[in-house]
Amino acid sequence: MSSTYRPRGGYSSRGRPRSQGYGQNQSQSQSQSHYQSHQSSNTNSSYRPQNNNNYRYQGNRNNYYQQYSNNSNSHNNNSGQETSFQIWMGDLDPTWNEEKIIELWKSVDEKPTAVKIKLDKLTLKPIYCFVSFETQQAMEKAINKNGLAIPGTTRSFRLNKALGSTNFQSNNNNNNNVPLKKLPLRNDYSIFIGDLDPSVTESNLMDVFNNKFPKQVIQVRIMFDPATKTSKGFGFAKFNSQETMEKALEELDGIIVGGRAIRVGQAANSSNNVVVSSENKVIETRKVNINHSQIQPPLNQFTDPNNTTLLINGLGSKFSEDDLTKHFLSFGDIVSLKLSNDFTSATIQYYFRSSAETALLLLHGSIINNCRIDINWGKPQEDNYHKQDPAPIVYAPFGVLPIRFDKIKRDEIDSLSGQSGPIISVNDANKLYVQAKYARDQLLNDNF
């Protein structure tokens, strides 16, 4: 166990280990909404040549990964790139509008042709904007202002070159609707695989995939750092048909490979070769951080936060229903209690989740009647597990002692609710007191 702290989130100033560069970083995943400039402040996570316009934007749905490929110059820009010279500008004051921004640019002697502000969907405040210039020179001149203080304000310019600006111009308002299938995909059906454990090998991955999609996986490839020969933690898998690929996108997400849940997403296009640029000897792969939701375990009796049913094992027919009731009623009202036919296990459904949790925590592993009791979450019905609804709120205890609802009649249950509210008269309080003492004596003397 390492005793040094390796920052994973929020400590970006301390630097991040290279090998982790595919990002689990909170701040990175936030910035993915600025899909074109994720690395504006955090440049060490990935590299990209400034003038290389090889990205193709693929829509901003969460599960799609944009992936670099260097042979895509020919097809990744559909039209009119030369006419659009946009830069991205972040760190906006919430009060600024388009005119104000144009004014600000003019105050530093630049002449933007247009400004397009992007609003945060939730707060409806401007978070960044795109500033267009007439010529490439004007744009490059403007981008050099990055980091300079903006006159008359407390802020400074945060600028970056906009990517795939053509796409933006044409699809600015309906990015979400870009139909993916219509994008010029090649004939191979590849998916991106992320969050791989460094120990996972291609054959491991192939085995797992082949199990799920026998004879439909053509190739699995993991990206390695050529310098250190270690896994970069991501890779690609090629399938034989569109259908399989779509199925794989659905089904492989979150499965555990090498002790870790993997993520999958659509690859931008198919040729996924590791490409080493001859100029800077840096792997030119890059990944856009996606706001990938945390992997949730499948819903079952163990993970449903509203499940109140416990499965008790190890009773070894040394328990009568009465014994069991007394032990488990101590923690709260019970909806149902069933002993199995061979008396070795029982299912108990509590009214409150908290009762079930307390019972599980305190009695798991205990020795009662010389039996070793094991408790875990159970299913309320014998068939498949269904999501449970939380119990209706109650504001006062049902009775002086916890109650087994399956032992009393329907009309008695109805009369229970509201038996004692938060404010009760002295007489009622006295009655309750006497009831409690009576219940106590009954409990103690009713036994054998």
Place this chain on the structure above:
Amino acid sequence: MTSLIFRADIEGSTVTPAVPEELDKVKLLLEDTQQNPNDISKWDTLFDALDEQLDTQPKGTIDQLKSVITKSYQHLLTRFPNLSQYWKRWSKVEGKLKDAQASLDLLETALDKVPHSIELWNTYLNALVLTYKGEEEEEQIRFIRYRYEKAIKLVGLNFNSHSIWDTIIQFETKVDPQSLVLLKVYLRLIRYPLYEYAQYYKQFIEVSKHFELQDILPSQILTDYLHQYNQSDPQALSVIETEQIIEDYTVRIHTKTQTEVSNKWQFESTLTIHEFSLLYLNEINNERIHWIKYLDYEISQTDFTVRDSYEKLISLFEQCLVPNCLDGKLWLKYIAVLNKTTMSDEEKFGTIKEVYNRSINNFVPLVETHLRSFYVKFLVKYDKVELANEYLFDLVKLYRGSTQSKLYLKAQYVSVVKDLLDLYKQYLPTNEYYELMEKLVTDYFQEHESKAKPQQQQQQQPKTKTNESCDPDSAKSRIDSSYTSLLPQLLNDDAIAPLTIVYLQETLRRKDTSKIRRFFNKYYKHNVYTSSTSFWTFYVEFEGLVEYNIGNLNSLMYHIKNYTQLPKLVIDALIDLHYDILNANLEDVYRTNSAYVLISRDLEMDSSIAYNHSLRTRLANNNYLVKEIEDAKISKSKNPSISTNITKEDELVKSIKKYVGHAGIKVDARPDISNKIMNKGNWISLTESVDPPSFPQFKNVEKANASINYPV
């Protein structure tokens, strides 16, 4: 739903038949039914497969197949004799295997077991009538009449018995449409409140036209009518007068029947299930409430001094207990009604015993002890103590699991042992009873200790010797001593605690308090008492309410809170009782220095192991996971004396901490700071020079980030 366990399951009398190898499919299905004997669909598939085999099977192996078929049906029908559909099916198969007579014989066996099933009677009578060829065979006709009379007696009053009546009428019409026998059948029938009563009345009007006045009217009533017409001979009446009399007489009967039917109808219409079925157990249970209303109404209408009146009620109960045969409470209700009737004592005893036997042996699952314990009381009431004793012995053996199947029903076992002790208390001389209790308890421990620690045996020898001297005045004894000497073999760990309480209570009655305390000191740590509520309650009440020994009470409570395996609910109750006792004896509280009890009550009843120390200790002392960790530690460390209670509690807290926030899902590593500035004590000295703390060092960060293993 009560769990469906029957005597046959425990005794293992239904042995899986040997299946010939070529019947692999049947064998699988058979195993399936043995494992799920309550799943009727499994039985259906088995019987279907058997039928199929029977049709295709070569003659050679038919004998083996026969035995498989017989045993399978037997197994199902021993457990649920009321499944009349399966009796019918079996009788069909039997007819195929042998002949029609075999099938009839089987139906007769079925009717012996379930005499109140309309469906079975109907099938049987139909089959019986089919054998009648229409010739005048006196013997055969007499036999059929004898059988249907029995059917009428058993189910003829059933509201839905028309199918049986139809068969009978058909048969009699075939024999002779104008016979007096047929008329007699009708005369009875029109008095019975049945579903089809109107139709039978119409038929009767038709049939009665062929008969004379004196055939229809009983002589007494006839004389009354004649009196009204001032005649002495029925022949002297005109045709019109005769018809008037007949009409008047029958309409009266009919009106009475009609009112009865309409009264019954409001209840009968709510009942939809009249045969027992495993598929409709829930529905049957839902209709139970309607049945009870119906029965209560009929009970209120019944005159228990008139045989006819209560026989109608009995018939209704039998009708009710066809679908509700598993319900012990309804059987008890039936027995209570029988008890109310004015039969002679002997007849009553016979009838009630028959009902008890039928219900206990054939229908009511073993988990229901209420009915069985009432049976014992019933036997005792009729002075059949020996019989009761025998019966209880048999039950104790059965529940103890000493028979073939080893199924042990704890609650039932303890309850029956209690009944047996009650019986002994009543029918053994007091001294003998007390000595028997003492002997049973001490013998039990002696046996156990002689197994565990043979060296201690000698110390106890003299004590038990005195108990063997028999009481001379055993004239009062009604219990055979051979039974009492057998008893120790039948007592297991669960029976000892109740036995002890009986013994201690008896000792207390003899005011021998030092004996009670000696007993406690000797055995309180014994396994059989650690989870016995009654044992600890007895001692708390003994010290607190009988002896007023607060010091003893306090140490007793300390032990209960820290070491026993009692339910928390019970311990809470004892704490509350302790508190109340102390409040009532404040003087002693200050003398014994135990005022802390007065403020710690609520704390000790809390279910948080953070606050409630005694709870934590108790759980730690009784947790095998903690024990295993402890044992592992002890075996590793060279000095075993290091392990103390405190580390046990720490282990418990540690293991519970792994679940905090997500009970049931264990997360081993929690990220933590390893160089906490408050690590040594929860304070920072301000008198010394304060250095800026070093940067925090973290531990378990990587582990905590690892994916969680969710149970699947």
